[in-house]
Every structure is written in C-alpha cells, then in structure tokens.
Amino acid sequence: MTLLDIRNLSVEFHTEEGIVRAVDEVSFDIPRGKTVCLVGESGCGKSVSAYSLLGLVSPPGRVVGGKAILHGTPRLDLLKLPEKGLRSIRGNRISMIFQEPMTSLNPVFTIGDQIIEAILSHQAMNKFEAREKTISMLEQVKIPAPEQRVDEYPHQLSGGMRQRALIAMALATEPDLLIADEPTTALDVTIQAQILELLKELQADTGLSVLFITHDLGVVAEIADEVVVMYASRVVEKAAARELFANPLHPYTRGLFGSLPSLGGNADGRLKTIEGSVPDPLAFPTGCKFWPRCELAVDGCRETEPELRTLAADHPVACDVIEGGADD
Numbered sequence: 174m175t176l177l178d179i180r181n182l183s184v185e186f187h188t189e190e191g192i193v194r195a196v197d198e199v200s201f202d203i204p205r206g207k208t209v210c211l212v213g214e215s216g217c218g219k220s221v222s223a224y225s226l227l228g229l230v231s232p233p234g235r236v237v238g239g240k241a242i243l244h245g246t247p248r249l250d251l252l253k254l255p256e257k258g259l260r261s262i263r264g265n266r267i268s269m270i271f272q273e274p275m276t277s278l279n280p281v282f283t284i285g286d287q288i289i290e291a292i293l294s295h296q297a298m299n300k301f302e303a304r305e306k307t308i309s310m311l312e313q314v315k316i317p318a319p320e321q322r323v324d325e326y327p328h329q330l331s332g333g334m335r336q337r338a339l340i341a342m343a344l345a346t347e348p349d350l351l352i353a354d355e356p357t358t359a360l361d362v363t364i365q366a367q368i369l370e371l372l373k374e375l376q377a378d379t380g381l382s383v384l385f386i387t388h389d390l391g392v393v394a395e396i397a398d399e400v401v402v403m404y405a406s407r408v409v410e411k412a413a414a415r416e417l418f419a420n421p422l423h424p425y426t427r428g429l430f431g432s433l434p435s436l437g438g439n440a441d442g443r444l445k446t447i448e449g450s451v452p453d454p455l456a457f458p459t460g461c462k463f464w465p466r467c468e469l470a471v472d473g474c475r476e477t478e479p480e481l482r483t484l485a486a487d488h489p490v491a492c493d494v495i496e497g498g499a500d501d
Contacts, residue, residue, distance in 0.1 A: 243267075400414050422488065
C-alpha cells in the first residue's frame with residue numbers, strides 16, 4: 174500500500190545566471206513500512222526533491238509542477254498545502270533528520286528541552302508527560318543513561334549519540350514517514366552501521382516508512398527495499414533493491430556499481446571511474462543528460478531525452494540504447 178505518491182515533481186531555482194531546473198519531472202512512490210533510497214551524485218536533485226515535499230525549498234527556488242499525495246485521513250497533496258497546513262504535517266506525520274547533527278540541534282538548549290518542544294507542538298501532553306516520553310524515546314534509540322542525557326547539551330554528546338537524539342526527536346511524534354538526508358555521512362563506519370541497524374529495528378517495531386537520501390551504495394545495500402537512481406535532475410532507474418544490485422540496467426547505474434572496490438581487486442589495481450563530470454545545471458546537454466559520459470551513446474541520444482520504460486518486471490529505466498530500451 175502506498176503512503177506517498179510523487180508524480181512529475183519539478184523544482185526550479187532562479188539565479189542571476191539563469192533558471193536552473195534542479196528537479197525535472199521526478200516520479201516515485203513510498204510504500205507503507207518500506208525504505209526507499211534516493212541515490213545519486215551530489216547536485217543531482219535528491220535532497221531538493223525531499224525538501225520540496227515539506228515546503229522547505231525557499232526563494233530563489235520554487236516548485237513549478239507535480240503532485241505529492243500523502244495517503245491517509247485526510248488525503249493531501251503536499252505541494253498544494255498552504256504554510257499553515259504544512260506546519261501541521263512537518264514533524265508530525267512526516268519527520269526529517271539531517272546529515273550533520275551538530276548544526277541541526279540548538280547548542281543552547283538541552284537535548285531533552287528540544288525533544289520536549291517537538292512533542293508539545295504536536296501532541297496533547299503536559300510538560301511532565303512530554304519529559305517522560307522523551308526519556309523513553311532516548312532509551313528506545315539506545316542512548317545510555319537516558320535520565321542523565323536528557324538534561325545534557327549537544328556538545329556533551331558524541332556524534333553518534335547526537336544523531337540518535339535527532340532520531341528520537343523525529344520519531345517522538347509517531348510519524349508515518351521519516352525523511353533521512355544522508356544521516357550517517359558525518360559518522361565513522363562503526364557508528365554508521367549502528368545507526369542503520371537502529372533505523373531498521375525502529376521501522377520493524379513501528380511500521381514506519383523511510384525515504385533515505387544517500388550517495389553510498391553500501392548504505393543502500395544495508396537498508397533499502399526499493400531504490401530510485403537520479404542523475405542531473407531526472408530519475409534514470411527504479412527497482413527493488415535486490416533487483417537493482419543483481420541487474421543494474423542504466424549505463425549510469427552500471428557505472429556506479431563498476432566504480433566500487435571489489436574484494437578480489439581490479440586487474441590493474443585501479444578503480445573504474447565514470448569518465449567526465451556531472452554537467453553544469455545551467456547548461457544541461459540536449460537529449461539524454463548522461464550521453465557525454467556514456468560508453469553506449471549514439472547520435473540519437475543527443476536529440477531525445479529518454480522516458481522511463483519497463484525492461485524487466487517492475488524495473489523502469491530511462492535509456493533507449495540498452496537492449497529492449499528502444500521501440501521496435
């Protein structure tokens with residue numbers, strides 16, 4: 174069952190140099206109780222896509238098209254809600270955690286005060302009840318000695334504990350959807366693994382849906398049920414995680430997997446790279462945006478931007494060159 178249905182989402186930024194289409198006709202679903210990973214290089218539009226769902230894209234950026242239907246009672250189009258309506262959704266039905274916990278937490282308030290404020294903003298509790306729930310949430314996210322930590326300030330906690338505190342804050346209001354914007358990037362590998370395991374446990378316990386934004390395929394392998402691959406503002410491939418890892422179709426997705434180190438090592442000792450660089454968003458190439466870097470590109474790739482089409486079961490890909498991708 175679908176929780177959030179995103180269709181043809183488009184976001185533009187008006188700059189002195191010109192108009193940047195940061196997100197272009199992006200469509201995907203987030204099922205209830207599942208984790209969808211939004212994957213791509215920096216600047217591809219994945220974070221802007223997520224922020225636009227909560228009205229967090231501010232001028233010079235603006236949503237210029239699309240729908241984002243949040244199913245439930247009531248059924249809402251997030252992109253058409255006024256600011257007052259979005260405030261009732263943010264931190265309530267949809268919560269968000271960010272990449273760097275030290276900049277997301279207010280350094281002059283205790284961890285407990287910040288979680289209590291989030292609870293009181295959205296739930297009918299008094300301050301004593303909210304404090305008790307805060308301690309319970311800190312315990313749930315496995316912060317040791319929660320009765321003590323609730324009165325500590327962000328600088329008194331390690332990076333891993335600060336991220337756990339943010340997760341506790343995000344889940345304290347019992348949201349339907351958690352948006353996680355590269356929440357493990359600033360953490361070391363051991364703590365990163367602990368945070369991912371924690372998210373999986375909390376999801377299993379609560380039935381939470383997760384939109385996880387990352388560029389790390391190792392994280393995707395660990396946590397994803399479904400994967401949406403973005404390149405230069407567009408979705409180029411969508412599939413269940415197992416299907417994508419077993420059978421990547423788009424040349425860009427294949428390039429991402431090809432650039433990963435293997436246990437056996439490469440024959441020449443070097444990692445394979447995707448040639449070239451991400452195009453300037455002010456001057457995207459015509460046709461397929463990936464053709465300047467694509468080993469399979471033909472003349473037609475420069476003329477027509479490919480649409481997503483299904484080449485395998487529930488596995489759409491935007492490429493007209495790979496086998497089965499072109500119209501017969």
